[in-house]
Amino acid sequence: MRPSPPRPRHSRPRPRPRPRSARALLGALFTALTALAALVTVAPAAQADTTLCEPFGTTTVQGRYVVQNNRWGSSGTQCVTATNTGFRVTQADGSVPTNGAPKSYPSVFDGCHYTNCSPGTNLPARISGISSAPSSITYTYVGNAVYNASYDIWLDPTPRTDGVNRTEIMIWFNKVGPIQPIGSQVGTASVAGRSWQVWQGSNGTNDVLSFVAPAAIGSWSFDVMDFVRATVSRGLAQDSWYLTSVQAGFEPWQNGAGLAVESFSSAVRTGGAGPDVPGNPGQPVACEVAYATNVWQGGFTAEVTVANTGASAVDDWRLGFALPAGQRVTSAWNASLSGSSGAVAASGLGHNARIASGSSQTFGFQGTYSGTFAKPGGFTLNGSTCTVR
Structure with a gap:
């Protein structure tokens, strides 16, 4: 059986002030049409559940x-x-x-x-x-x-x-x-x-x-x-x-x-991908990682942006990296993290599990540290080494 079609969302247009002259009427009409054209061009169509x-x-x-x-x-x-x-x-x-x-x-x-x-x-x-x-x-x-x-x-x-x-x-x-x-x-x-x-x-x-x-x-x-x-x-x-x-x-x-x-x-x-590499098996991934931090005494947050610079989409991405000694993850958002210290892997969730070609996904986490703070030395996306910027 066919599923019920999506129900469109409706909105009521706002009333426009009445112009005082024919010139004002034409000007108002031109402005309204221009705004409407821009709205149609820019705004995506709403899609109901x-x-x-x-x-x-x-x-x-x-x-x-x-x-x-x-x-x-x-x-x-x-x-x-x-x-x-x-x-x-x-x-x-x-x-x-x-x-x-x-x-x-x-x-x-x-x-x-x-x-x-x-x-x-x-x-x-x-x-x-x-x-x-x-x-x-x-x-x-x-x-x-x-x-x-x-x-x-x-x-x-x-x-x-x-x-x-x-x-x-x-x-x-x-x-x-x-x-x-x-x-x-x-x-x-x-x-x-x-x-x-x-x-x-x-x-x-x-x-x-x-x-x-x-x-x-x-x-x-x-x-x-x-x-x-x-x-x-x-x-x-x-x-x-x-x-x-x-x-x-x-x-x-x-x-x-x-x-x-x-x-x-x-x-x-x-095929060739092992159980720790849930990416596109046998296909090298081209990637770039930006790692931005906010550090205070004993704690930090990190915002990580993973960019797919290759020609094909990366499904079910998994970013691996090693936290420097003394650092530990306490919470994370927009990704699932396995491991809280040492070797860590971040995986996409249901809504962001794919990184299209030329696109990126961003996640973050909060942690603690002791000693001198440092950033991870490198990153791998589904087994392939990424450049760091």
């Missing part, structure tokens, strides 16, 4: 991912509104028993789901040929509902783009209410640097392996392949199988209005 209320309605966000309403377990109305970087649940009527399946899975995805493939995706991809699959998300939660916030990752022996896959991996970032994953808990595991409860079972058509966080995670950047490899090690998939989609959203049982994915990014890197 798209709201989906059809059970399986979809739309595209960021030009790269598909947002889906995906209501299948209840007759109650559910609506999601796609935003520039994700979606929010704006209506969530109805409820289902908490000892059964959820009523829906409103979500955003990279890959292919029931013949619907996201723009430009390289999925399905053979697991053995994937070096890394970096993804990041920021959730907004509500308290007056029963739901989980979860990734849904699908694997199959064939590169299928339709129907149900053989194995489903779920990553529960949050759980509210008396609900549990399919099957039973079979142990605990450390995956991607975090501890998880591990549940295993089957829903009758596919195997399900679930990783449940012991406490809510609101925002995280991680490598999806860490969970895929953990699934292969448990015998629920093989390296010759295919990763077909990476999805993120919510499974609500009761209510759910207000839940939101504020930002989402996903990439699947095949």
